[in-house]
Amino acid sequence: EGIMLYHPESTYTSGRTSNLLKVKVYAEEDVKFLQCNPSSYTYICEQLNGARCIVKCSGWDYTNPPSPGTVLTVKHSGFFKTSQKMKYPFLLRIRTDLSWNKIKNNQLVNLSN
Numbered sequence: 001e002g003i004m005l006y007h008p009e010s011t012y013t014s015g016r017t018s019n020l021l022k023v024k025v026y027a028e029e030d031v032k033f034l035q036c037n038p039s040s041y042t043y044i045c046e047q048l049n050g051a052r053c054i055v056k057c058s059g060w061d062y063t064n065p066p067s068p069g070t071v072l073t074v075k076h077s078g079f080f081k082t083s084q085k086m087k088y089p090f091l092l093r094i095r096t097d098l099s100w101n102k103i104k105n106n107q108l109v110n111l112s113n
Contacts, residue, residue: 026075032100057091071095
């Protein structure tokens with residue numbers, strides 16, 4: 001799940017401590033925002049493979065959502081084997097510099113090479 005880093009000048013302490021930091025590896029993926037999920041503080045988005053996924057976000061982001069079709073970068077912990085949906089996606093940033101069509105076209109170019 002991750003690695004634990006101790007402060008170099010601290011002595012070992014069992015349990016929770018401010019001298020310990022957990023670092024997790026995660027991947028990033030661009031998705032298309034479709035709508036806010038009325039059931040929770042999450043977004044309903046579309047992945048590049050066409051799968052719809054639920055992306056967690058902060059309360060502020062939920063009350064101030066982007067326009068439908070906006071590209072979002074989310075961090076996640078890989079993909080489920082059967083559904084190819086992202087595991088535990090969380091909003092990282094809103095991409096105002098990219099359009100969904102540009103990303104889809106770039107994906108097609110990369111697949112043909």
